[in-house]
Amino acid sequence: MMNWDLIFTVTNIYAIVMWIILLLAPRATPIMTGLFYGGVGLLVASYAVLMIPLMAGLVDSGAGAAMDFSSLAGVQQTLSSPGGATIGWIHYxxxxxxxxIWVARNADKYGFARWLQIPVLLLVLMLGPLGLVVYLFLRFTRHNKVADAVIPE
Structure with missing residues (x-):
């Protein structure tokens, strides 16, 4: 049986360390590369290593049933299990x-001060898409055309 609590705790702490580095460390190429491959890459690899056997039924999610993403009830049941919640959290x-990382690099490119980036990045960390929308609106202030403000570069 998988120790979902341990996996959750380790990945959560690891992600927080990566975020602290993103927020406070210099944005030198080796640091950003390390965050991308060592941070995102390792989390994605962890997700894959756990999700594939979980979906194949080789690992127990703790739900008592197979994972089901075809209905709201199935998703609720899957995410309410220890394995499903852990995998979902790693996905987030x-x-x-x-x-x-994209917001930080893009904000550096467009000359946004770090003191302005930090609250936006904290919004990305805590509220995901809402933080991205706030950054895109902020970025819009630096452009003359809507397309330049919203097309990722």
Whole structure:
């Protein structure tokens, strides 16, 4: 049986360390590369290593039933299990860190001060898409055309 509590705790602490580095460390190429591959890459690899056997039924999620993403009730049951919640959380951690790295690099490119980036990055960490929307609106203030403000570069 998988120790879902341990996996959750370790990945959560690891992601927080990556976010602290993103928020406070210099944005030198080796640091950003390390965050991307060592942060996002490792979280994504963890997700894959856990999700594939879980979906194949080789690992017990603790739900008492097979994973089901075809209905709201199935998703609720899957995510309410220890394995489903842990896997779902790792999914959020990986994607939010990916978006945070993009926001940080893009904000550096467009000259946003770090003191302004930090609250936006914290929004990305805590509220994911809401933080991204706030950054896109902020970025809009630096452009003359809507397309330049919303097309990722």
């Amino acid at each position: 951690l990986a994607f939010d860190l990916f978006v945070g």
